[in-house]
Amino acid sequence: MAVIEVSDLTKQYADLTVLDRMSFSVEEGEIFGILGPNGAGKTTTVECVEGLRRPDGGSIRVLGLDPVKDGRRLRERIGVQLQHTQLPENIKVWEALDLYAAFYAEPRDWRRLLEEWGLADKRDARFGKLSGGQKQRLFIALALVGNPRVAFLDELTTGLDPQARRATWELIKQVRASGVTVVLVSHFMDEVEELCDRVAVVDRGSVVALDTPAGLIDATDAEHQMRFTLMAGEATDPAVLLGGLPGVSGVSRNGGQVVVTGRGDFATAVTATLARNHVLVADLRIDKRTLDDAFVALTGRSFHR
Amino acid sequence: MTAITKLTTVELKLLVREPGSMFTVLIPLFILVIFGSSIKPGDTVLLPMSLAIAVGLVGLYMLPTTLATYRERGILRRLSTTPVRPGSMLAVQLILQLVLVVATCGLLIAVAGTILGADLPDRVLSLAAAFALGTAAMFAIGLLIAAVAANGRAANGVGVLLYFPMAYLAGLMQPTSQMPVFLARVGAYTPLGAFRQALQDVWAGGTPSLLLLGVMAAYAVIVSLAAARFFRWE
Numbered sequence: 001m002a003v004i005e006v007s008d009l010t011k012q013y014a015d016l017t018v019l020d021r022m023s024f025s026v027e028e029g030e031i032f033g034i035l036g037p038n039g040a041g042k043t044t045t046v047e048c049v050e051g052l053r054r055p056d057g058g059s060i061r062v063l064g065l066d067p068v069k070d071g072r073r074l075r076e077r078i079g080v081q082l083q084h085t086q087l088p089e090n091i092k093v094w095e096a097l098d099l100y101a102a103f104y105a106e107p108r109d110w111r112r113l114l115e116e117w118g119l120a121d122k123r124d125a126r127f128g129k130l131s132g133g134q135k136q137r138l139f140i141a142l143a144l145v146g147n148p149r150v151a152f153l154d155e156l157t158t159g160l161d162p163q164a165r166r167a168t169w170e171l172i173k174q175v176r177a178s179g180v181t182v183v184l185v186s187h188f189m190d191e192v193e194e195l196c197d198r199v200a201v202v203d204r205g206s207v208v209a210l211d212t213p214a215g216l217i218d219a220t221d222a223e224h225q226m227r228f229t230l231m232a233g234e235a236t237d238p239a240v241l242l243g244g245l246p247g248v249s250g251v252s253r254n255g256g257q258v259v260v261t262g263r264g265d266f267a268t269a270v271t272a273t274l275a276r277n278h279v280l281v282a283d284l285r286i287d288k289r290t291l292d293d294a295f296v297a298l299t300g301r302s303f304h305r
Numbered sequence: 306m307t308a309i310t311k312l313t314t315v316e317l318k319l320l321v322r323e324p325g326s327m328f329t330v331l332i333p334l335f336i337l338v339i340f341g342s343s344i345k346p347g348d349t350v351l352l353p354m355s356l357a358i359a360v361g362l363v364g365l366y367m368l369p370t371t372l373a374t375y376r377e378r379g380i381l382r383r384l385s386t387t388p389v390r391p392g393s394m395l396a397v398q399l400i401l402q403l404v405l406v407v408a409t410c411g412l413l414i415a416v417a418g419t420i421l422g423a424d425l426p427d428r429v430l431s432l433a434a435a436f437a438l439g440t441a442a443m444f445a446i447g448l449l450i451a452a453v454a455a456n457g458r459a460a461n462g463v464g465v466l467l468y469f470p471m472a473y474l475a476g477l478m479q480p481t482s483q484m485p486v487f488l489a490r491v492g493a494y495t496p497l498g499a500f501r502q503a504l505q506d507v508w509a510g511g512t513p514s515l516l517l518l519g520v521m522a523a524y525a526v527i528v529s530l531a532a533a534r535f536f537r538w539e
Binding site for chain 1: 307308312315319320322324375379380382383385386387388389405437537
């Protein structure tokens with residue numbers, strides 16, 4: 001069942017078209033990623049879906065509700081973590097959770113959220129004294145305290161160190177496990193690849209691709225490489241042996257180091273051929289294809305401009 | 306507890322924790338006590354001055370700084386994603402800043418009435434009218450600062466920058482009798498000047514002139530409308 005249906009969403013600011021016939025739907029219980037470079041229209045999209053902005057055209061249904069007309073009812077059922085939002089410096093962690101719980105008709109027990117999100121020992125700490133990771137956990141807890149059916153998380157791990165990011169990812173998986181649908185806005189490829197069940201790749205205000213992360217990577221069929229080292233005394237010429245295999249577009253050799261370039265699943269053919277011909281190799285490595293490659297292939301330009 | 310009572314409770318705690326609140330209480334109290342030791346019995350000038358200072362500080366400094374900081378930090382915006390409207394926060398802040406004004410002025414009057422032996426006015430209705438209109442005018446200016454300031458620090462700066470000339474023109478820095486006649490005349494029609502004069506009239510046993518009350522009411526209405534026109538939630 002789709003919990004969010006967006007079709008032909010448009011939004012303009014003055015002469016600038018921010019959203020251009022944006023369409024996608026989010027299924028219940030999934031982590032849905034909205035991925036794109038800064039300025040692609042990701043945040044504007046979710047803000048229209050949350051009812052914070054009024055779209056110029058198109059239709060939005062969230063849990064069957066129109067965010068503009070049924071805003072009050074919708075806000076009871078969604079949880080939001082916004083980019084660049086802070087709390088007052090002097091508010092204590094428990095006070096913030098207690099306060100936000102009071103905003104909703106059927107809130108979750110914030111004391112349990114405090115435990116679940118590892119903030120129990122920070123219960124009486126003031127917001128200004130929390131670390132970046134702790135603040136982020138508090139924001140997620142605040143997004144969940146209203147017992148929402150859908151949680152929107154916008155640029156969740158920006159500014160966190162690698163360890164805190166990993167920890168946050170684990171927590172997001174827990175949110176999904178608890179039955180909450182998650183919409184994750186991100187410009188981090190690794191984050192989306194790690195967390196999302198499905199991803200909408202957004203560029204210049206519209207969805208250019210929508211699939212699972214693996215599906216996006218496979219579909220783009222970007223050229224990638226595998227490398228290995230020939231064992232000492234190996235006389236076979238890898239260019240002759242591997243050059244004609246399906247998918248392989250190039251073989252280069254530097255001493256014992258061999259790099260094979262190709263598309264699709266050429267790596268399986270290469271390893272099978274090496275084994276069949278009893279060519280002994282070491283340090284075999286296949287460069288992982290990433291969403292970065294997929295993005296370049298989809299939009300024709302680099303993600304990190 | 307309803308959302309609004311909870312919001313009020315938490316915001317009250319935050320107001321108490323804010324060092325600025327302490328200053329808005331201590332500065333007029335300090336002026337009252339220091340100068341109070343050398344005033345004549347039956348003085349009708351000093352207490353109205355310190356009351357005007359207190360209301361001026363809350364209106365020009367506390368209110369705009371708090372609201373602009375809340376907008377800057379996205380707190381109003383975050384609220385608009387919950388079932389509670391951000392307008393509730395605005396209402397709660399106005400009420401609490403009013404509580405701060407009443408508490409500070411109550412303290413000043415109590416200290417002046419007991420320790421300093423100052424006269425207290427018996428025209429309660431006149432006092433209430435002058436107080437309500439003066440506070441409304443100063444809060445309107447605070448709201449306008451909050452509306453146009455880019456962030457909390459800017460609001461703070463604008464508030465402080467506005468406070469000193471306004472306090473001078475209002476005769477809070479030196480008695481109006483020692484000011485250049487022109488400035489004293491103009492100052493009487495500034496919000497803070499009209500407020501101080503109205504309070505002083507009440508303390509002197511009279512009723513404030515309708516002109517002064519009208520001036521304060523006009524500031525309150527016109528400046529509030531401007532603030533509403535320019536206010537942004539984000």
